[in-house]
Amino acid sequence: MPTAGRVLDHPARADIRLESVLHALSDPARLQVVRFLAELPPGEEVACSAIDLAVTKSTTTHHFRVLREAGLISQVYRGTAKMTALRRADLGALFPGLLDAVLTADAAQRHRSAARQDG
Amino acid sequence: MPTAGRVLDHPARADIRLESVLHALSDPARLQVVRFLAELPPGEEVACSAIDLAVTKSTTTHHFRVLREAGLISQVYRGTAKMTALRRADLGALFPGLLDAVLTADAAQRHRSAARQDG
DNA sequence: TTCTTAGTACGATATACGCCGTAGTACGCA
DNA sequence: TGCGTACTACGGCGTATATCGTACTAAGAA
Numbered sequence: 001m002p003t004a005g006r007v008l009d010h011p012a013r014a015d016i017r018l019e020s021v022l023h024a025l026s027d028p029a030r031l032q033v034v035r036f037l038a039e040l041p042p043g044e045e046v047a048c049s050a051i052d053l054a055v056t057k058s059t060t061t062h063h064f065r066v067l068r069e070a071g072l073i074s075q076v077y078r079g080t081a082k083m084t085a086l087r088r089a090d091l092g093a094l095f096p097g098l099l100d101a102v103l104t105a106d107a108a109q110r111h112r113s114a115a116r117q118d119g
Numbered sequence: 120m121p122t123a124g125r126v127l128d129h130p131a132r133a134d135i136r137l138e139s140v141l142h143a144l145s146d147p148a149r150l151q152v153v154r155f156l157a158e159l160p161p162g163e164e165v166a167c168s169a170i171d172l173a174v175t176k177s178t179t180t181h182h183f184r185v186l187r188e189a190g191l192i193s194q195v196y197r198g199t200a201k202m203t204a205l206r207r208a209d210l211g212a213l214f215p216g217l218l219d220a221v222l223t224a225d226a227a228q229r230h231r232s233a234a235r236q237d238g
Numbered sequence: 239t240t241c242t243t244a245g246t247a248c249g250a251t252a253t254a255c256g257c258c259g260t261a262g263t264a265c266g267c268a
Numbered sequence: 269t270g271c272g273t274a275c276t277a278c279g280g281c282g283t284a285t286a287t288c289g290t291a292c293t294a295a296g297a298a
Contacts (some may be wrong), residue, residue, distance in 0.1 A: 006294075018228050019145050022221070026142035027286085049244065061246060066285095080295045081245050095224035097216065098274055102141070105214035109137050126252070146256085168274070178257055180276060185255095199265045199274045 006077050008068065013090045016071030021095070024070035025102055029053050030063050034072060037086040038103050045076075061102035125196050127187065132209040135190030140214070143189035144221055148172050149182050153191060156205040157222055164195075164202035 024030055036051050053060050064084065067073045072091070075084050091099050143149055155170050172179050183203065186192045191210070194203050210218050 014231075018221075018224050019147055019150065023145035026138050026145055028138055029286090031138065055286085056288060057245070058247085058289075062286075064245095075186070077245095077294085080242095082245065095227065097225045098220040101214070101217040101220035102137075105137050107216045108214065111179045112133070112260075148256090158285070166274080174256085175258060177259075177277085182257075184276095196264085196275095199272095201275065 004106060006079075008075050010068060010074055011071045013071075013094065015090075016090060018093055018095060020070040021072060021091070024067050024072055027063065027066075029055060029059075030067055033067060033084075034086065034099075035103060035106060037073065037084065038099070039111075040086075042088055043085065045078075045085040047081040047083060049081070101108065127194050129156050129187060129193055129206075130190045132190075132213065135169075135206075135209060135213055137172065137214060139189040140191060140210070140217075144188050146182065146185075148174060148178075149186055150221075150225060152182065152186060152203075153205065153218075154225060156203065157218070158186060159205075161207055162204065164197075164204040165201060166200040169198070 025034065032053065033051055037046070040046065048060060048064055051060075053063070055063075062072070064075065064082075068075055071087060073084050074087050075082050077083075086099075088099070144153065152170055153171065156165070159165065160170050167179060167183055170179075172182070174182075183192070183194065183201075187194055190206060192203050194201050196202075205218075207218070
């Protein structure tokens, strides 16, 4: 019998709130996670540990929870790992173009920062 | 001679950060302000008092400051009023499509809420 | 069973946020 | 000068956030 304590709950598509999504994306660490997931082939999942955040593991757990509760990512246990994927379909259906716009904006900002560094 | 204490400082275009913009937009009251400003003809300014938020004036002041410091709006004193406008050009140059995507997402979410109410 | 790996839960702390009320300032007008 | 309007500044309050460290649990391998 499956371990009840290891089931994670996610908001249904209809319960995903724009404000929560924007708030979740407004933290650099969480934006980094989303950027990482967005670069994977659609549908692909990775373990939390595949993403190297500049914070401790417990803080990482916290950020993943914020992303999950906002509806940005889905997570399932797979052995010892917890696999994470972007909820592209849900986000695309609710807020068409939003995720792309944020990722494009992020890429542009990062590009500008890099250019400034290079002088 | 102009009163020094009444000059408001705004971040330069290059200093506007995506994270701050997303954070500013993640509050319902501030999103309401941006929605209101976005519906005006481009370049048009309004006084703070033209936007009716469900909070006190001091809280309104707070939200306007957050929006200004994030680079979303510009504000200038014009007599006793403080005129506010969306920084469309700066936002469009830095993060093309972002503002539209957020406003579209907000409109869609509001539309869904209304539909749910109507049954 | 023991060890390792992956992630969680909990408690603590410092800071930020959203909100309010009161008191104050700047400007325009009578 | 005095008054009203528009907005600000400050202090307080309660909650949320970001962070950490330590202790813990689940699953798999030796």
